[in-house]
Amino acid sequence: MTEPAETPLLSARGLVRAFGALQVLRGIDLDVRAGEMLAVAGPNGAGKTTLLRILAGLMRPSRGQVRIRGEQLTRHDPAPRRAIGLLSHHTFLYDDLTPSENLRFTARLYHLPDPEAATRAALEEVGLSARADTPVRHLSRGLLQRAAIARALLHQPDILLLDEPFTGLDAPAADRFRALLSSQLDRGRALVLVSHHLAEAWELATHVAVLAGGHWALEGRRPDDLAAFHGRYAELVHG
């Protein structure tokens, strides 16, 4: 993750985050360049979601900084946030609106030139066009996840932050999503994926890291052998 090349799309230096006396992150550095995907694993409570929230600008680090294309992410300058798409545990969708209405609202927030066309394209991309006008509260978990993916990709962000993105997806939808992530990498996007099940996106990842005890217990290029990685992971996390 720290190879000298072009400016990383996403970088972080010395990220520390404490909640009272509890220090969740203890100095995280990362660089993710165009076309790279960093897959982050770690036990429950390791701080993976906190890390993603800080990278997305939703949470301020106690110390350290996040840069988007070299530009520091601050709450005073909203412009760099345009480059970020976040797929979280939560869908960010309003239950009383339809996927179409939710996405149109998001498109207007991002000031996309044609909210209608962007909405149609995003729903088509995740295979949700047929349920575009069904209120979100009537969608199944899998369909909700597809709507959330459409929302995260709607503004074509250069950086995609994904928190357990395969949750709720059936096999065909998961395959479709993998193809979607692959196309994002081909387009030069930078991806950070957090998951307990790295096997779901192992082939796509260019780099892997294990977050434990608030710091990287392991980081580097993705090894070829997933089984060996699982063994190393168990050793690091469970001793």
Next chain:
Amino acid sequence: MAEFLRIAWVIAAKDIRLELRSRTALLSAIVFSALVLVVFNFARDPTAIAAVDLAPSVLWVTFAFGAVIALNRAFYVERENAALDGILLAPVPRSALYVGKLLANLAFVGVVEAVALPLFVLFFNVGIGHALGGILGVTALATLGFVAVGTIFSAMVVRTRFAELMLPVLLLPFMVPPLVGAVQVTAKLLAGRPLSEMMGWLRLLTLYDIGFVTLCILIFPAVVDE
């Protein structure tokens, strides 16, 4: 500035659409306001206090209670599925989010007041025709003040466990200055007093609005940031 207002309107329009879809908060606030008026109407002794003396206080207590119910929903809708995070992710100024919420809340509270005012006239049999313009004006001034404060408190309490209880506890003390001013001006308007007698209260209401709207816009980004 145009972009700021565009974003504020996008957020306000979304809130209005959501409320029109569910009608939960608006209907509750309207029914509650009507109930308050009914209770006051039957609880008062018309031989002891003239309706015109009691009317301004009753009107503003009704508006205030109705507003608190309407304001409770302001950020509650953003809590489901962490929708607020979705907005905070977007490249929009936090203060535009505040102004959008303020506009939507003004619309909701305005509707509650528009329904409560005729009911008030009906129950209390108070002629307001001669003072209607003035009453609408002072209603707009006072409502802007307490809705501005209510909107920011609504954002503050939404992440707490007892948001619905916390909002009135925090907001009611801040509602006292605009309510007192509005009651005084309304009483003088109903009594047909000259404008000069109300100027002090109108100045207070104007200063309250300018002060708190500005302050709320400035501090809102810190309120929603983690």
